[in-house]
Amino acid sequence: MKADNIFSAIPVNLDSEMFEVLLQSDNVTIERIVSRGHQSPDNGWYDQDRNEWVLVLRGRAELMFDDQTVISLDAGDYIHIPSHKKHRVNWTDPELDTVWLAVHF
Amino acid sequence: MKADNIFSAIPVNLDSEMFEVLLQSDNVTIERIVSRGHQSPDNGWYDQDRNEWVLVLRGRAELMFDDQTVISLDAGDYIHIPSHKKHRVNWTDPELDTVWLAVHF
Numbered sequence: 001m002k003a004d005n006i007f008s009a010i011p012v013n014l015d016s017e018m019f020e021v022l023l024q025s026d027n028v029t030i031e032r033i034v035s036r037g038h039q040s041p042d043n044g045w046y047d048q049d050r051n052e053w054v055l056v057l058r059g060r061a062e063l064m065f066d067d068q069t070v071i072s073l074d075a076g077d078y079i080h081i082p083s084h085k086k087h088r089v090n091w092t093d094p095e096l097d098t099v100w101l102a103v104h105f
Numbered sequence: 106m107k108a109d110n111i112f113s114a115i116p117v118n119l120d121s122e123m124f125e126v127l128l129q130s131d132n133v134t135i136e137r138i139v140s141r142g143h144q145s146p147d148n149g150w151y152d153q154d155r156n157e158w159v160l161v162l163r164g165r166a167e168l169m170f171d172d173q174t175v176i177s178l179d180a181g182d183y184i185h186i187p188s189h190k191k192h193r194v195n196w197t198d199p200e201l202d203t204v205w206l207a208v209h210f
Contacts, residue, residue: 003182006160019204023158023185026209027132028156053128053135055111055206057162065106076162077108080128085106091126101160102207104124105133 003024006057010097012032017089029104037094046088050104052081059098072082110129115139122194127193134209140166142199150191155209157186164203184198 004022011018021031024089040046042049042099045066063079066086071079081087087090092098109127116123122143127136131178134155145151160183166185168176171191175183186192197203 001168001174001176001184001188003176003178003184005122005181006188007181022183025156025210026155030208051130063106069106071106071108072108073108076110076112076137077110078111078127079106082202101206103133103135105132 006032006101007016007099010099013085014038014097017080027105031102031104033100035089035092035098035100037097038089039091040088045088047086048081048083048104053105054079054081055101057101059096059101060093061098061100062090062092064088068072073083111137111206112204115204118204119143130131132210136207136209138205138207139202140164140203140205141198142197144196145193150167150193152189152191153186153209154188154190158208159184159186160206162204162206164201165198166203166205167195167197169193191208 020032022032056073056075058075061073072085072094119141123139125137127137161178161180163180166178
């Protein structure tokens, strides 16, 4: 048994968002995402087959949904995004690393 | 669509550990646990039918496994506990709230 740290091994250079699977099972994927000012392209809507529960561990971000609602997320904020609810990353803080935990199920 | 904060609504008085289901689906339960110096009773081993992935968001804790291994967890540390791997909470910091995120699957 061994613990790892979710804030470890964040690269100094981060040209694009970093996605890293922490755990994969039949029904669940747990992923770390690191953003540094990255956002989805204007037409870069996520339309996912699975539900996603996402928590901002560090940093600040905005999610946009297809009805143009924008939700601001600070550290500790979490939201459940049902499958096929179209969304995009509207903004992440360019001054900080934004570290997300995403649970896909 | 609405975000909630994982550090909100922690009671001033916490006589026992606090367990709160944040999300429940067919395959997955996501739970917040708050400890304030609490630990499992000496014979209080968890022997769970499901896998558990647990992350310490704030505070400090120790888990003990049935081979007597003790794992220290600081903020950001996570560990995967397979189903039926017996474990108990050996210690949590009495000076701080320890906030855990647990994903059962």
